[in-house]
Amino acid sequence: MAEPRILYALAVVAVVIAGVVGYLAGTAAAPAPPPAAVRTITVPTTITVVTTVTTPAPTVVAPPERIRAAWIYVGPIGDFGWTYMHDLGRRVVESLFREWLETTYYESVTEAGLLSRIDELVRAGYNVIFTTSFEFMEKTYEAAKKYPNVMFFHCSGYMRWTNLGTYFADLxxxxxxxxxxxxxxxxxxxxxxxxxxxxxxxxxxxxxxxxxxxxxxxxxxxxxxxxxxxxxxxxxxxxxxxxxxxxxxxxxxxxxxxxxxxxxxxxxxxxxxxxxxxxxxxxxxxxxxxxxxxxxxxxxxxRWEVIYADILVKIRSGVLNPTNLANVDYWYLLNGGxxxxxxxxxxxxxxxxxxxxxxxxxxxxxxxxxxxxxxxxxxxxxxxxxxxxxxAPLLQTLQFSALTHKLENLTYVDIGGKEKWYQIAAIFDPFVGPLEGWCRYRGPEAFTDYCKRADRVSIPSGMRLGHFDLxxxxxxxxxxxxxxxx
Amino acid sequence: MVRVSLVVTKRYRERMITSTPAILTVSLVLGLVVSYLAIWATVGLEPASFFATFYQTLASYSGLLEPFLFLTLLGAAISVAFYGSYWNVGAEGQYVLGMLGAMYLVMFSPLSGTLLEGDRASAAVVKLAAVILGGLLGALWSVIPGFFKAFVRVNEVPVLLLMNYVAYCLSDYLTGGPWKGRYTYGYIRTDMIPEAARLTVVPGLEILRYEVAVAAAAVLAGVYLVLERTRLGLRIKVLGTNPVALRSLGYDDRTVILTVAALSGFIAGLAGALRLLGYDYRLPYNIGDGKTGFYGYTAILVAWLSFRDVRLLVPSAVIVSALNSFGYRMQLSLKGLLPPGVSAHAFSQIFIGITLAVYTIARVARDHSVRLVIER
Missing domain, CATH: 3.40.50.2300 (Response regulator)
Known part of the structure; x- marks a missing residue:
């Protein structure tokens, strides 16, 4: 009966060693306290001040000194398609902004595992999180409500919140x-x-x-x-x-x-x-x-880096913060690169x-x-x-916000005077009538008014589809x- | 002529259980050290970061809670079967069937209408019914291979494995066809279940659902009582060790096989139903592409680590879920060290594999004496 005792002794020694090593390592390499900015952006307090005080004090939202950004990918970074290109974008911004940006990523994450991964990232001190699959939309939204001081950006979705923006580069x-x-x-x-x-x-x-x-x-x-x-x-x-x-x-x-x-x-x-x-x-x-x-x-x-760089620079300079992402909806095309x-x-x-x-x-x-x-x-x-x-000289600005998307199909606006017509959008777009089509989704399953009403679509000659039709x-x-x- | 042979004899221990926790600990520590060395030798990660990550994984217990509860439930399901030597590698499929049962009940059955009325009591009844139906479907899925084992003497392992794929296909058929959602923006997947059908989030510990915690505790207690305090439990154990004895005592071993299969499948199906109602809220398409988290397979490790001892299910589930979570966290630590395009996930698997291997070796070494015999 000596062997179990030896094992016990070994186990006790091992546990003690593991504990000590773990503790020392834990304290040595534990992530630094959250960046100063996360602490200064006190969203709920700010809102209370605005609603209760008659002359609202100017709210100062200090831009973060350092940004720790994490990407959550649906596929492997070696897919050579979607996830690979997102990761390429991440690598570009990581290298470009290395003075103030630190990045990481999770790959091959499923919808069911998303919230756990987000919990881990927030606990590890990441303050900007990109989720890059449509499937992640609802769970990202849930996470955004749970962590109001973290900024979330969801690729390809349409659900937004004060700290959840959306972005897409369309092909x-x-x-x-x-x-x-x-x-x-x-x-x-x-x-x-x-x-x-x-x-x-x-x-x-x-x-x-x-x-x-x-x-x-x-x-x-x-x-x-x-x-x-x-x-x-x-x-x-x-x-x-x-x-x-x-x-x-x-x-x-x-x-x-x-x-x-x-x-x-x-x-x-x-x-x-x-x-x-x-x-x-x-x-x-x-x-x-x-x-x-x-x-x-x-x-x-x-080139996702075009959007990632824009988002991160705007966060770093204080333009974007966890209180104002509700209308951030990038929709970038050829004109923006x-x-x-x-x-x-x-x-x-x-x-x-x-x-x-x-x-x-x-x-x-x-x-x-x-x-x-x-x-x-x-x-x-x-x-x-x-x-x-x-x-398309002016288009990129309109492509940044959910509020201005409706203006994107204006090829020209009338500014009067001798100039009269000012060009906004590209002078050519493939989605100009006449176009005939059939509905893939019908009635209550449809997303456009065309297919909610009928089974066939007929776009009249010369009509250019707008952002929401697309x-x-x-x-x-x-x-x-x-x-x-x- | 020289004959070399390994003679392995099982040792007799009156209370073998006593040193198992020690072995668990030792293998965890050894696994940690050996896999660190493996990672260090390949990419040169400094020890502080490695051990700190492990420390943080264990320290953030709330992150482990969700996999822990499901692995406990599924581990209990598989353990019961293992007691009766019913090698249930089909918990994954039974888990999926549990999801389907719950989905059907809250979305497509006549009872689903009552969820919209907002009455909390009737919603609770519907949820309970959904979980039970999930369990029953899981039991059915497990009884089919059990039937072949009991009456046709077909080994259950390949049948159970194949049934997992049938379950995936069935789920995909329903998700892509009759159950395809209307409000999915063109995606192939079901709609989300109504709010009233979802399990209760524990305030302050958002990852936990009351019902799942209660179910896990109840299942553990129930399984322990059945196995240790009832005749059925005794018959299951005898079936597992000596089915001939069971028959000569006058019992029909076929009934016991079917019972143990049903019990195991019921618990796995229950876990699936709880998963759907508590966390996933909908069925994804291509569910076999890892969208279940492969919990049904991972839980085999839990049952295996506990070596047919219900009391050890909890520490085993803690260890397996910690290893899993640690694997993910290692991705963050290793990120900068790996060349672009190389997955950190592979490295995390090294750790899990080594820990389990050390455990198995230690376990076998403790219970058996191994002698090398050379004859001339």
Whole structure:
């Protein structure tokens, strides 16, 4: 019976050692007390003062000396798509603002685990938290109410609070540009789209892509149809590849685009190419060109750092604080540089907009610019549209706040005098009528008035959709065929 | 010719339980040291940060509470089964079935209408019914492999494992089809359950739900009483150690197998129902992609660490949930040290694995004498 006693003795010694080491280490490396700013922003007190005192004392909200920001990702940072690009944004701001910014992140977090992760971060002293998945919206909102002194920013949602802002960089203009190329390259007129979910964001992207494809494809005598498969997951390489295979083998598409956070669809297209079948594909979110150098034509890139830098500078300088985020709703497009046309970033940092392998083909195909009637190559048309959408001198300011989104589709405002028309938005936008569509969601399930009232959508000629029509888009243009979820 | 053999003999101990907590502690400490060394050798993390993180994990008990309660419940479910040598690796599926049962009752059953009327008493009845239905569905899910074991003599382990995937598929079918939410902004998932159907948040300790704490305590007490104080408990234990004896005593071992399967599944289903009503509030699509937290699998570790002793379930659940939470926290400590793109999660798994391995070795070494015999 000696052995258990020895074990006991060992255990006691070990516990003592562990305790002492743990305590010493704990006190040595415990996080410093929360930054001074967190203590000076006393939100509830401020509100009480304002409501009870007749002549309100000026409230001083000191900007934080140091910002500790944390990112909570839905996928792995190695996905090479969505999460990878968010993390790239984090790394840019971490390096740029290292004098006053410290960052960290959690990856592959589920909705069910979100609140625990937020609790841990707040306890560890993080005062700015970014949650980067639509699925996190309700739980982020809950956390924001629980921690009124912490600033939360949720990517892609619409629920806001005094200390919870929202942000998004949207790709629809870039998808439209990709669509122009797709319309030129398809031989069959059949184009495939692998969609994660048919939420408004993805519907908007599919529509923009389809509009671009039709604009060019029609002129080349092709009857454009875009087939959509919904896979029900943001990161599911196997499902994305299965869907792509179905689109190619059963539906006979020869161009693919997708919304899924991995490189699976590109790798599939590249494998087809190596077996002698050419299917073009557009890279999504990250610079995925290297996974399919023969088949990737172009794609969409995002620069979350543009938004992250803006948010963090505004926090550091006291513009944003936990009392005033309720109307902070970034919606950045090509004009602000938060998104980019391309599939590859060269070592010197410049973007490869169109794969040089496919550029000559696009320079040979001639089409007409529907705005001017001029004849030009598809390549030039893409570049022309790109610059038309990039040029919007005043738009970025309007894209910052929920209060000014309604002004975003004003191409010009009348300022009187001899100048009269002042340009606000880009002079071109893909979502201008006439457009015919059908409702993906109907009646009480719909988000727009169009689909709440009817099953079909008809946008009159010359009408330009506004921010909320785009944000809530619940209908497909008529040449998009939804093949269901699989 | 030389024959080398390992002779392992089980030692006899009258009160084997006594030194198990010591072994738990030793393996925790050893696991901590060895995994620190492993991490230090690969990326060079300084000890202060590593041990401080562990200290903080244990110190922030409220962060451990939620996984702890669910791992206790599921650990109890699995332990009961292990007593009867019913190797319930299907708690994950039974847990999902419990969620489905609760979801059905509060959202789609005739009873769901009463939740909207705002009457607290009737809401409590509906919640109780939801939890019981969840438990019953969990029991059903466990009884099916139990039936094959009892009557067809099919090993339950592969059947139970496969049933987990069937449960995932069933949940995804419902979530993507008949139960698909209307107010999900186009997402594939169910709507949230009404406020009245949610469990009670404990003020000041927002991570806790009264009902879950009560259920965990009741289940632990119940399982202990059944096993230690009832004939059924005795029969379960005999089934686990010597089913032939059970038969020769005149009992139908098939009934005992079905009972133990049902009991185990009921507790797992109960945990699932509580999870849905207390924390998740809705069913996600692709639930098998880790959206359950894989608690049903993690709890196998809890049951295993407790080595079929109900009293040890609580410390085992503390340890496993602390290891899990520590794993997440390590991601924060390791972040700056890893090259971009390398996941810190892998490193946290090293710690969990080493601790459990040390524990197993210590446990086997204590209960068995191992001799190396070389014969010429």
């Amino acid at each position: 629809y203009q870039v998808y439209y540009l990709n669509g122009l190329i797709a319309g030129a390259l398809t031989r069959t007129g059949k184009i495939g789209y692998v969609a994660a979910f048919t939420i408004p964001e993805v519907i908007r992207h599919i529509n923009a892509f389809a509009i671009g494809a039709k604009e060019v494809g029609e002129q080349l005598g092709r009857d454009i149809e875009v087939y959509v498969i919904e896979i029900g997951a943001w990161f599911a390489p196997d499902k994305a590849m299965d869907a792509a295979r179905y689109l190619v083998e059963v539906m006979g598409v020869d161009v693919l685009a997708f919304t899924e956070d991995s490189t699976a669809v590109i790798e599939y297209a590249q494998s087809l190419y190596e077996r002698g079948k050419e299917v073009y594909v557009f890279s999504h979110y990250g610079p995925m060109y290297e996974y399919g150098p023969d088949v990737v034509v172009s794609g969409q890139l995002v 938060a998104v980019e046309l391309g599939a590859h970033v060269f070592e010197n940092g410049t973007v490869m907009m169109i794969n040089p392998k496919h550029a000559p083909k696009l320079k040979e195909i001639a089409v007409r610019d529907k705005l001017t009637g001029e004849r030009l190559s598809v390549y030039d048309l893409v570049m022309r549209r790109y610059w038309q959408m990039k040029e 944000w809530n888009m619940d209908w497909f243009v008529s040449w998009v065929k939804y093949l269901g979820a699989r």
